[in-house]
Amino acid sequence: MAIVIEPYREEHQAAMQEFNRRLQAAGGGPDLVFYRSSQPHWLPRAENSSVYNEYFVALEGVAVRGAYALKHEKILVGGSDLHSVACYHHPLSEGVVSRSYAAVGGLLLRDALKRQPRLYALGMGGLDRPLAKMLAAMGWRLYLVPFYFRVVHPYRFLRQMRSLREARWRSVLMDLGALTGVGPVALRVLQGAARLRSASARPFLAEQVDGFEGWADSLWLAARSECSMTPARDSETLKMLYPAADKHFTRLRIKRDDAIIGWTVVGERRRDSKFGDLRVGSIIDCWAASGDKLAVLLAATEALQARGMDLIVANHSHRVWGQAFQSAGYFKGPSNFVFAASKELTELLQPFDQNKPSFHITRADGDGLPRNF
Amino acid sequence: MISRFRVRNGSSCTQKSEHKLTSSLFEQVRTIASDLFDVAPEGITAESSPETLEKWDSVQHLSLVLALEERFHCQLTPEEIEHMHNIGGVVRVLEGKLQSASG
Numbered sequence: 001m002a003i004v005i006e007p008y009r010e011e012h013q014a015a016m017q018e019f020n021r022r023l024q025a026a027g028g029g030p031d032l033v034f035y036r037s038s039q040p041h042w043l044p045r046a047e048n049s050s051v052y053n054e055y056f057v058a059l060e061g062v063a064v065r066g067a068y069a070l071k072h073e074k075i076l077v078g079g080s081d082l083h084s085v086a087c088y089h090h091p092l093s094e095g096v097v098s099r100s101y102a103a104v105g106g107l108l109l110r111d112a113l114k115r116q117p118r119l120y121a122l123g124m125g126g127l128d129r130p131l132a133k134m135l136a137a138m139g140w141r142l143y144l145v146p147f148y149f150r151v152v153h154p155y156r157f158l159r160q161m162r163s164l165r166e167a168r169w170r171s172v173l174m175d176l177g178a179l180t181g182v183g184p185v186a187l188r189v190l191q192g193a194a195r196l197r198s199a200s201a202r203p204f205l206a207e208q209v210d211g212f213e214g215w216a217d218s219l220w221l222a223a224r225s226e227c228s229m230t231p232a233r234d235s236e237t238l239k240m241l242y243p244a245a246d247k248h249f250t251r252l253r254i255k256r257d258d259a260i261i262g263w264t265v266v267g268e269r270r271r272d273s274k275f276g277d278l279r280v281g282s283i284i285d286c287w288a289a290s291g292d293k294l295a296v297l298l299a300a301t302e303a304l305q306a307r308g309m310d311l312i313v314a315n316h317s318h319r320v321w322g323q324a325f326q327s328a329g330y331f332k333g334p335s336n337f338v339f340a341a342s343k344e345l346t347e348l349l350q351p352f353d354q355n356k357p358s359f360h361i362t363r364a365d366g367d368g369l370p371r372n373f
Numbered sequence: 374m375i376s377r378f379r380v381r382n383g384s385s386c387t388q389k390s391e392h393k394l395t396s397s398l399f400e401q402v403r404t405i406a407s408d409l410f411d412v413a414p415e416g417i418t419a420e421s422s423p424e425t426l427e428k429w430d431s432v433q434h435l436s437l438v439l440a441l442e443e444r445f446h447c448q449l450t451p452e453e454i455e456h457m458h459n460i461g462g463v464v465r466v467l468e469g470k471l472q473s474a475s476g
Contacts, residue, residue, distance in 0.1 A: 003455055095431040099423035103454050105431035106438060110451065133432045137439060 001060050003104060005111040008038045008055035012064060016057065019064035019094070026097040034067040034092050042370045043071060043240060050074055050232065051240050056111065058093075058104055065094040066104040068112055070119075071367060074232045077348060079225035082232070085345060086116040089367035091131060105134060117344035122366030126336035141346045145317045145361055147335035148325040150301060153310040160276035160310075205255045206299035212238035212251070215260050216287075223289040227318065229349055230360035233287050241285075241364060248373045249284065250307075254292070254299045262288025262296035265364065266304050267373045269313075281309035284373070285364035286321070293324035301328060317361040337363075398471070399464050405440050406460060409433055419461030437463070445471065 008016070013036065020033040035041075040053035051073045058066035071087040091108050094101035112119060124132045127142060136142055151157045216235040224230060231237075242249050242265055254262045264286040268279060281304035288296045304312050314330070315337045316322060326332065339361055346352055349359075363369075399419070406421065407414040410428045423429040429437075434457075438449055441463070447470055457463045 002452060005451075093431055095423075095434075099430065100458070102423040102429060102431050102434040103457065106435035107451050107454060109435070130430070130432050134435055137432060137436045 003058050003060055003065060003107055005056055005058045005066075005107065008035075008057045008067065010038050012057050012059070013038055015059075015062055015064040016067070019067070019092075022094070022097045023092065028096060032092065032096070034090060035069070040069075049240070051237055056108075058108060058111075065101055066108050067092050068108045069367070070112060070116060072116070073237075075229055076224055076227070076232060077229050079227065083118065083348060084116070085118040085120060086112075087366050088112050088119045088121045105130075109134060109138065113342060117342060118348060119342040120345055120366075121340040122338070122361070123368060124336075124338045124340070127338055129338075132338050132340065135340045139343050140340045141352055142338055142340045143356060144335040145315045145337045145339050146322055147333045147337060148314045148316065148322070148330040149333050150312045150328075150330045151310075152305050152312060156278060156310050160278050202256060202295065204261065204295040204299060206252045206303065207255070208303075209251050209253045209263075211244040212242070212263070215253070216263060219260065219262060219287055219289075223287060226290060226320070226358065227360040228355035228358040231365055233285075233360075241369065250303060252299055252303060254288070254296050256292070256295065261292040262286065264296050264300040266300050268304075268307065268309065269373060275311065278310040279308055281307065281312045282363055282373070283312065283314040284369070285362045286316075290320055293321055294327050297321075297324050297328040297330075315361075315363050317356065317359040319357040321360075398467055399460075401444065402441070402460060402463050402467065405444060406437065406463075409436055409440065417460055419464070420459055422459035441467065447471075447474070 016034060016036065016038075020036070023032050035055060038055060040055065043049075043051055043053045045052035045054065051071065054070045054072065056068055056070070057064050068091040069089050071089060073085060073087070074082045075085050076082055088109070091105065091112075093104040093108065095104050121131065121135060121140075122145075126132065127136075127144070132142060212235045214235060216233075216238055220232075220234045224233075242251060249265050249267045252264050252266070253260060254264070265284045267282055267284055269275075269282050272280070283297065283300045283304070286293070286296050286300065301312060312330075314325065315335065316325065317339065322332070339359070341349060341352075349355055403414050403417045406412070406417045406426075410417075410426045410433060412421075412426060412428075417426075421429075423434065437457075438454055441447075442449055445467060449466070449470075453466045453470070456466050
């Protein structure tokens, strides 16, 4: 029977539950399920929405054999031109359950490209994961978005990381010389040295705000030319990404001499077995002009430390933000956060290698917000 | 069902008898599959499928589609991709496509 891919509707929901049940029975983790509701709870489509989700199902008769989602949004390229793109996320295939359906994964991807040729994907857990490999096979451009971390409580951190023996963190610990047994001291010294550098940052004031208003638009206009590509960060988009009713996020507005110089969104990540019992905070998103990025990151760090985080993590693609992270006492660690651009999107972002160090991509992009926070 | 496809640079096959076309086509597909699935050519039969070849997963299935499109200068439709349940199915899909292009 032929596979037909069409928008996910209410009539498909029962079959979707069965699909999810089969995925779980095949040993899929808790994230290996598609949305139960055909109507997106996160970023539903509304009139004049510039950011919204659409869901699609692959049907064999009345049975669901696959599904995927597109997050439609606007990106700014070259500091001035807005373009429509979409994030390809949550692709799931019956191929996980039965190899008879090995074709479904490729059919989902091709269908998505027909609907929106300018696609990106973000996250994926690393270049060696199946989706990343599939995108590479299709000729997409892939690279790892830099990862930064700051250890707030070194003793707890090292105790947890040693016991977890998670490969990525083991390489970090070895780099820090933690296996010699002087890890906590080494961490304090290394981060202390960075703190001395950041002490030279000019004074600032951070205030918690409930939402983003016109002041965010001024910042958007002032700093967007520093990015060769950035998803929209105007006030209307930010209101949709971080609705005031969502208490998972802490929104900070940073001022200096009464002038608003930037904003940041921070939050505590959902508990994850790879971090053991650690409380992990994330600098989810941030925005400021060049000279003010350090102050914004220091404000974010202080806010997360005050909330009792043991470890603070972030991903950011922009080179200048990366320098600010390191000035703020963050280490650069091994990343598994992949950004992948379809052929058409890559064409729009040419020269790609020259431009990518000034892409503005953070954990706020892709499908990370509801998944991780 | 009518398959829609786009032939980019013309068929790579000249006029041959059906038997020779089939045999030659099978060998070409077998070579591609052997390389992709890391199996000796003798280990690839018409019945070889994702269920019998360990490395024939979703990623490699897509790679197979792309390799075939490049090798035979054609664009496979979703319906055709679905019919590629095993190597025999792959050959049959390509036979139909190439014969239509040359006919």
